[in-house]
Structures are given as structure tokens and as C-alpha cells.
Amino acid sequence: MDEDKRIVLENLNVRYSGMETSQLKNININTPIGQIIGIVGNSHSGKSTLCRVLAGIIPKIISATISGTYTIAGRSPMDDWTAFNTSTGVVLQNPAGQLSGLADTVADELAFDLINQGTSADVISKRVANVAAQMGLTDQLRQKPESLSGGQMQRLAIATAIITQPQILIMDDPTSEMDPVGRQQFFHWLTTVKDTTVFIVSSEIDDLCEVADSIWIMSEGELVSQGSPQDVFNHLSPEWQIPTPTVYQMAEKMNWRLTGDVFPVAAEELKEAFDATN
Amino acid sequence: MTDQSMLSDESAGKSKWYNAVDPITKLLFILDMALLSFAGTNLIMEAGLITAAFLLLVFSKISSTTVKALGFSLFLIFTMLVIQGLFYSKNQTVLFSVLGINFYKEGLMYATTLGSRVLVIILASGFFMVTTTISENAKYLEQSGLSYKTVYVLMSVCYILPEIMGNMRKIQQAQRVRGVNPQRTILQKLKSVLPVLIPLVIKTLDQSMTRSISLQLRGFDNPKRKALKADTHYRLAGMWHIGLTMIAVVLIGWKLWTKINGLF
Amino acid sequence: MKTEPINRTSMWKFKLSAATMTLIPAAVGINYVAKALAEGLKLPVWLGSLGTFLASMLAGPVAGAISGFINNVIYGLTLSPISTVYAITSIGIGIAVGILHARGWFSSAKKVFVSAIIIAIVSAVISTPLNVIFWGGQTGIAWGDSLFAVMVANHLPVWLASFTDEFVLDILDKVCVAYLAFFIYRQLPQRMVRFFRDDK
Known part of the structure; x- marks a missing residue:
């Protein structure tokens, strides 16, 4: 099996420091990269914690007791954090908190990730324009980031994640504050994403079924089901309380x-x- | 005082003369003016400094922030004149009497000197306050070689304050809906602050947690980070810095020298 | 829930972690908002050091000192220039709170009162010379200044009058802020306390 082309989680357990119970229990996954993977589950089922592990936030930024292994395309956040981090784009649950807090305009906010990588000015301006167009933010480029609506803020958060052209995109509930049209546009955009492994936590099951290659269902910290949307939703257990x-x-x-x-x-x-x- | 004044960014209009002066020069100017005003007790010199700083403001622009800062200080200076004019320990010469109360020359002179110094500092700072924008300062500081982290710690509050104020208004509205009784005693008032402050502090700190995670994910500490060149062009920044720093050093040195000599 | 004194390898962290880096602007923001609330309610206290207290309690004296310093510098450069010089006082408050908290002096309501008095003394000791240099000893708060005037009129030394003026104001303010900080700190979720305490 070619480890370089697979997402592998083996016996993964995660417990936050100071907590009694584990947030993730014995997760095992071995699946190809390059898919769109929808992660579904009720609140406190461990979805966000799983996202944090996938992004390397646990254990690189938030400390936790962790056992088992995690590699994606042969890389682990534990080996070379900077390289791993550069290859991922992450959208956190709280879009306002994701903004840098030191940008005058939406354009500056978008340029931030590229400036950090030492990208040249002309490449930056091209990519900013391109990503803004993809996320429908072209008219907002000169505005202050904090003046955006919740949905726009979320699209900005997504734009900051994709501007570095990451091979892995991890999004925790990226449409929670979007209106129906915005959400539809987002899921349509998702189908156009190429050569990227996408992990997306969402409660929009209908949309996930349209775009996802795989669905993972989380319940009480365990990965209880994984497979194609058709397979997974034809074999739901009532215990998971998934519609x-x-x-x-x-x-x-x-x-x-x-x-x-x-x-x-x-x-x-x-x-x-x-x-x-x- | 509103959050607006802490964030008075001017819109990108046409460039004025003072935009060609860099923020550090303006800060050094405040320092030099303050040191000059503390160098002596000569009231004519103080008057000169006040006039110079005031004219500089007139030729740049005057904003409500400066007026507010002045208003508060003028009131304090007035009370200072009264208290020192009446009770200054070295008071000897009666300058004038109001309703049989004697005001002394020494105290009034002392208060006037102190008041003048305060005015010099406020007016000189006023020039900085009204002619630079927060974003200009942030960009300039990173260009001058400070790390992004340092600039962030210094300046970010100006960017996140509107968000915190917004959250506060939301929480206050929610409290009002729930109906809060009017508070009379200090303890009651202080307790009434808690239902607003606790959720606000938690929300604010929660945002900083997310922001800290996000900044790390977005690679703010990547050694490859290269700040973009700013569009503003400052004239003779290096020369101003050296000149104004030398003035400051001379003034401090002279002050120390006279103090040391005064001991013997 | 009882707040326990924190066992750190060292409370003196001079290298800013990414967590502290975002904590400090938040602390300065909390200072500003708390001050605005106190002014709005016409409370006889400032409350403008609440964020500094919390930063010190969460991330240690250095974080608190920097929060206090930046608070006054930003305040001075945007709203009220003279307050810049009182940055030294704020640094002192941040350090005092950080040390007291690390030594367990914020662990019970009784101890908080002692802490508040110590912090008020620190604050008044540093502020008094500044008050004398810039305002001839006054604080700008009417009832404190009337006390000052009475004492000076009775030929007491200026520094004593000024210290008394500052201290009576400080003691009330710092007791209020210390209890607010103590109370709020206990309400903070553990994951938050851990996040800002972590050495990374």
C-alpha cells in the first residue's frame, strides 16, 4: 500500500489535559487522499477534535494526551510542523476569531498568509484577486474585515485558507452563518476543487451527499461509520441520531x-x- | 470618549505635508518637546513651546480628540492653580485677593509652569494623534525592523476593540431584555457590572484563543515572512531620527549634569 | 470550584508565546471596556486595570506588565497623552498581580483583600512621584484632591498629601478590580486557563 497517497489514522485516542474522558476513542482510518470527506455527527461527538487532530492543532498548539498514529500523504504534524502546516488550509468554527486582528482591509487579510510565506508582491496581488473572485468577495476587498457580515466573514475565512493553495483543506462547519444562496454557491465551488483532500464538518447533509466522496459519522468520540454517502446513509443506526x-x-x-x-x-x-x- | 476616537482612521485622501513625516520622527518630536519644557522653569520659553506646538496643530489639523484631551487638562490645571496659589509651601508674596482669600505669586507660578508643561505634551502629542493612522503606524513599525509579533502585541488592540465593543453592546441589550433593576449603592452597581463583564471577558478571551491558533496555522512566525513595502514615502526620516535623538540626549545629559552639580 | 495556585516551572516567561501574544491585546481591550462601563455607571472607581489583572493571573507577571504598559501607551497616543507616563504604574500593577497570584494570594476571598491592599500600595508608590512632577501632587479626582488640598493647607509635606490622595483612590479601585478579577477568573473554563498558562 502506498503510504504517500493515503490518510492513515491508527488506534487514535485523544484526551484534553485535565479532562476525565477521551474526546476521540480508537479511531482507525485508511483511505486514499484527494477525496472530499464529509464529517457528520451531533454536538460533542468529537468532530471538532478530529478536525484539530487532522490539522495538527492537537498536539502542536493545544496540548492533549494523544496515542496512536496519524499520517496524511506520508506526512505527520509531529515530524516537520512547518512543512505540514504549509500544506494545510484550515477554517475554524469561529470565523471572526480566524481573522488576523491586524489587517486594514479584506485584501490585507488575504495577503497575510502569502506574506508569511515570503511570496512576492505581484504573485500576492494576483492570488488575492483570484481567490476573492472565487469566494465572491471582489467588491469587499477595500473594506475593513470587521465590517463584513457573518456569511461574508466565513467566506473570507475560507479564502484565507485556500489562498496558499494547500493540498489538504480542513473546514469545521464553514457555512454555519451563510444564507441559503451563499451555502449553495459554496458547495458548488467545492465540486470545482481539484487535487486537494478536503475534510468538511457540516450538518448540511443534503449538500454533503451531493459533493462528498466519503462520509464519516462520529458518535461519542468514536468513528462509527465510514464509506460512500449512499452506503453510509443506507445503514444508519438510530443510536447516532443522524437524519x-x-x-x-x-x-x-x-x-x-x-x-x-x-x-x-x-x-x-x-x-x-x-x-x-x- | 468613544471607541471611535481610538480608531480615527482617516480615509485615504490626497497626501498632506505631514504624511511625509514618519511616525517615529513624530514620537521623537513629542519627546524633545517634553524634555525642552522640563529643561527650565522659564515661562517665556514655555509660552514659546506652547505656541510652536499649537501652530503645528493649526497647520496640520485639529480634531475633537485633542480638544477633549485639552478640556480635561485645562480643568485640572485650573484646580492646580487654585490649590497651589493658596497652599504652595513656598508661598510668600500675595499676588491678589478674592473675597479676602489670598492668592500667592510663588504657587501660581509653580502651577503655571507645571500646567504649561502638560499643555506642551498634549499639543505635541496632538500632532502625532491627528496626523498618523493606526495602520500607518503598524506598517511602519514592521518596516523599521520590529517583529510581527511585537507589532501585533502593540497595535492589535486598535483592530479588535470595535469587535469587543460590539460584543459588549450585544450582551448589554440581552441584559436589558431580561430586565435589570436600577442600582443605587456602589456595591449594587459593581454587582450589576458582573453579568456584562463575565460573558464579555469569556467571549473576548475565547476569541484570542481562536486567534492564537489561527495565527499559528497561518504561519505568522514563518521565518520567510517578508513585510510588503508600504506606499507612503517618508522624507529624510533617517536625518530626522538622528537629529531629534541627539537633541534628546543633549537635553537629558544637560539636565543630569546640572542636577549632579547641584548636589555639590 | 476553588482556584488553586499555579505550579509553574517559572512564572517569569520573557519569550512571548503565541497564546500570550493574542492575550495581551485582549487584556488591553478589556481594560478599555471595563473603564468605559465604570464611567457609564458613574462608579467612583476606574476599573481600567481589570484586563491587566486577568492577563497577569492567566499568563504571569511579564504578560501582565506588558498589557499594562501597552494599555497606557495606546491610551496616551490615542486619547489622553499624559496617561502615557503612568505606564510605569501599570507595569508595577501587572508585576504585583502576577507574583501575588503565583504565590497563591488570589486563592480565597480573604487573601484577595490582602493582595488588593498590596497592589494599591505598589500603584500609589509609583504614581505619587508622577503626580508630583506633572500635577503638583494632584490626581484629578475631586474628593481625593480636596483631601490633598486640606493636607497641604495644614502644612503637611506634599509627597505625603499626594500619596494619601492617590492611595485612598487606589485602595477603593484595586479592591474592586481585585474582587472582579478573582470572581471572573473562577468562572473561566479550565480549557482556557490551561491554554494561556501552557508553556510553548
Whole structure:
């Protein structure tokens, strides 16, 4: 097995210092890179902690008792933190807290990550314009970052994460403050991302089913299910308290099944199931 | 005083003469003016310094911040004139009497000297306050060789304050909805501060935690970091720095020399 | 929940961690907001050192001293120039709080009172010469200054009058701030206390 092309977590346990119980329990994953992976679970299921491990925040920035191993594309945050950190882009839960706190304009905020890497001025201005266009922030480039709305702030946070063109993108609930149109645009944008491993925590199950290659379900610190969206949502356990996608619910009501006796979870599959039934 | 005055960024307009003077020169200017005003007790010289600083302000611009700072000090200077004019320990010569109360020359002179010094400092600082912007200072400090970390620690509060004030207003509104009784005693008032302060402090510190994590993830301490060149061009910055620093050194040296000589 | 004295290898950390780096501006912001609240409620205290107290308690005397210093410098350069010189007082407060907290003098309500008095003394001792140099000994607060005037009128030495003027104001302020800081610190989530305490 080519370790350089895989995400490997082995017997991973994480417990924050001073806490009684573990936040992550015995996580095992071995899956190819380059996918979009949706992480789903209720609050306090360990999603955010998992994101922190994937980004190397645990144990490099927040101390925790950690056992087991984690490598992605052959790299571990423990080996060469700077190199690992440069290869990741991270969107944290709280978009306002992610801003540098020393930028006059949205453009300055975006340039920050590139300046840190010593990028030249002309490359910076090109990339800033490009990323702003992707995230629909072109009109806001001259504004103060703190004047943005919640949704715009979140798009800015995403823009700061992708401006360094990371190979790994980790996003913890990046659409929580976006309006429906903004959310739709974001998930559409996600399908255009190439050659990047994307981890995205979200409660937007319908959208995840449309874009994700894999879904991981977290429950009480354990990874209880992983696989394609279709596979995972056709085998939910009621204990996890995860809702089924709208497409699934419709198909179940109409009894439109795919081959293998499973229900569809995405629009394309729904059409397929409809055609198969009629 | 509002948060606005702490953040009075002027919009990028056309460049004025004072924009060509760098922030450090302006700070050294305040230092030199303060040292000059402390160098002697000659009131004519103090008057000269006040006039110079005042004219500089008139030829740059006068903002409400300076007026407010002056207002508070003028009131204090007035009370100082009264107290020292009446009770200064070296009082001997009666200058004038109001309703049979004697005001003494020595005390009034002493208070006037102190008051003049305060005015010199406020007016000289006023020039810095109204002619530089926070972002200009932040950029200039990093250009002058300070680390991003140092600049951040110094200046970031000006950027995050609006957010903290915004959070405070939100919390206060929520408290008002819940209905808070009017407070009378100091203890009651102090207790009424807690329901606002506790969530505000927690929220603010929580933001700093996130910000600290985010800054590290975004690589602020990457040794490759290279600050971009600022668009502002300062004229003769090096010459000003050397000149003004030398004046400061001479003034301090002279003051120390006379103090030491005074001991013998 | 009881706050326990913190066992650090050393409370004197001169290299700023990334956590302290974002804590300091937050502390200065808290100072500003607390002062604004006190002014809004017309409280007879300033409360403008609350953030400095918290920074010292969370990250040690150096962090507190820097918070206090920057607080006065920024305040001086944006709002009230003379307050810059009182940066020295704020440094003293930050160091005093940091040491007292590390030695366990913020662990119970009784001890906090002792701490507050010590901090008030530190603050008044440093402020008095500054008050004399810049304001002939006054503080600019009416009832403190009337006390000053009475004492000077009775031929007491200026430094004593000035110290008394400053100290009566400081003792009230620092007792209030110390109890606020003590109370707020106990409400902080443990993950937060750990995060800012961590040596990294």
C-alpha cells in the first residue's frame, strides 16, 4: 500500500489535559487522499477534535494526551510542523476569531498568509484577486474585515485558507452563518476543487451527499461509520441520531430503489432510481 | 470618549505635508518637546513651546480628540492653580485677593509652569494623534525592523476593540431584555457590572484563543515572512531620527549634569 | 470550584508565546471596556486595570506588565497623552498581580483583600512621584484632591498629601478590580486557563 497517497489514522485516542474522558476513542482510518470527506455527527461527538487532530492543532498548539498514529500523504504534524502546516488550509468554527486582528482591509487579510510565506508582491496581488473572485468577495476587498457580515466573514475565512493553495483543506462547519444562496454557491465551488483532500464538518447533509466522496459519522468520540454517502446513509443506526438526506426520505416514501436494494441519497441517484422503477 | 476616537482612521485622501513625516520622527518630536519644557522653569520659553506646538496643530489639523484631551487638562490645571496659589509651601508674596482669600505669586507660578508643561505634551502629542493612522503606524513599525509579533502585541488592540465593543453592546441589550433593576449603592452597581463583564471577558478571551491558533496555522512566525513595502514615502526620516535623538540626549545629559552639580 | 495556585516551572516567561501574544491585546481591550462601563455607571472607581489583572493571573507577571504598559501607551497616543507616563504604574500593577497570584494570594476571598491592599500600595508608590512632577501632587479626582488640598493647607509635606490622595483612590479601585478579577477568573473554563498558562 502506498503510504504517500493515503490518510492513515491508527488506534487514535485523544484526551484534553485535565479532562476525565477521551474526546476521540480508537479511531482507525485508511483511505486514499484527494477525496472530499464529509464529517457528520451531533454536538460533542468529537468532530471538532478530529478536525484539530487532522490539522495538527492537537498536539502542536493545544496540548492533549494523544496515542496512536496519524499520517496524511506520508506526512505527520509531529515530524516537520512547518512543512505540514504549509500544506494545510484550515477554517475554524469561529470565523471572526480566524481573522488576523491586524489587517486594514479584506485584501490585507488575504495577503497575510502569502506574506508569511515570503511570496512576492505581484504573485500576492494576483492570488488575492483570484481567490476573492472565487469566494465572491471582489467588491469587499477595500473594506475593513470587521465590517463584513457573518456569511461574508466565513467566506473570507475560507479564502484565507485556500489562498496558499494547500493540498489538504480542513473546514469545521464553514457555512454555519451563510444564507441559503451563499451555502449553495459554496458547495458548488467545492465540486470545482481539484487535487486537494478536503475534510468538511457540516450538518448540511443534503449538500454533503451531493459533493462528498466519503462520509464519516462520529458518535461519542468514536468513528462509527465510514464509506460512500449512499452506503453510509443506507445503514444508519438510530443510536447516532443522524437524519437521512431529503432525497433518501423522498425515495423511501416513493419506494424508488437503486440496484442492490438501496435508496438514493443525491439528486443524480434519485433520477437513476426513478428511471429504474418506472 | 468613544471607541471611535481610538480608531480615527482617516480615509485615504490626497497626501498632506505631514504624511511625509514618519511616525517615529513624530514620537521623537513629542519627546524633545517634553524634555525642552522640563529643561527650565522659564515661562517665556514655555509660552514659546506652547505656541510652536499649537501652530503645528493649526497647520496640520485639529480634531475633537485633542480638544477633549485639552478640556480635561485645562480643568485640572485650573484646580492646580487654585490649590497651589493658596497652599504652595513656598508661598510668600500675595499676588491678589478674592473675597479676602489670598492668592500667592510663588504657587501660581509653580502651577503655571507645571500646567504649561502638560499643555506642551498634549499639543505635541496632538500632532502625532491627528496626523498618523493606526495602520500607518503598524506598517511602519514592521518596516523599521520590529517583529510581527511585537507589532501585533502593540497595535492589535486598535483592530479588535470595535469587535469587543460590539460584543459588549450585544450582551448589554440581552441584559436589558431580561430586565435589570436600577442600582443605587456602589456595591449594587459593581454587582450589576458582573453579568456584562463575565460573558464579555469569556467571549473576548475565547476569541484570542481562536486567534492564537489561527495565527499559528497561518504561519505568522514563518521565518520567510517578508513585510510588503508600504506606499507612503517618508522624507529624510533617517536625518530626522538622528537629529531629534541627539537633541534628546543633549537635553537629558544637560539636565543630569546640572542636577549632579547641584548636589555639590 | 476553588482556584488553586499555579505550579509553574517559572512564572517569569520573557519569550512571548503565541497564546500570550493574542492575550495581551485582549487584556488591553478589556481594560478599555471595563473603564468605559465604570464611567457609564458613574462608579467612583476606574476599573481600567481589570484586563491587566486577568492577563497577569492567566499568563504571569511579564504578560501582565506588558498589557499594562501597552494599555497606557495606546491610551496616551490615542486619547489622553499624559496617561502615557503612568505606564510605569501599570507595569508595577501587572508585576504585583502576577507574583501575588503565583504565590497563591488570589486563592480565597480573604487573601484577595490582602493582595488588593498590596497592589494599591505598589500603584500609589509609583504614581505619587508622577503626580508630583506633572500635577503638583494632584490626581484629578475631586474628593481625593480636596483631601490633598486640606493636607497641604495644614502644612503637611506634599509627597505625603499626594500619596494619601492617590492611595485612598487606589485602595477603593484595586479592591474592586481585585474582587472582579478573582470572581471572573473562577468562572473561566479550565480549557482556557490551561491554554494561556501552557508553556510553548
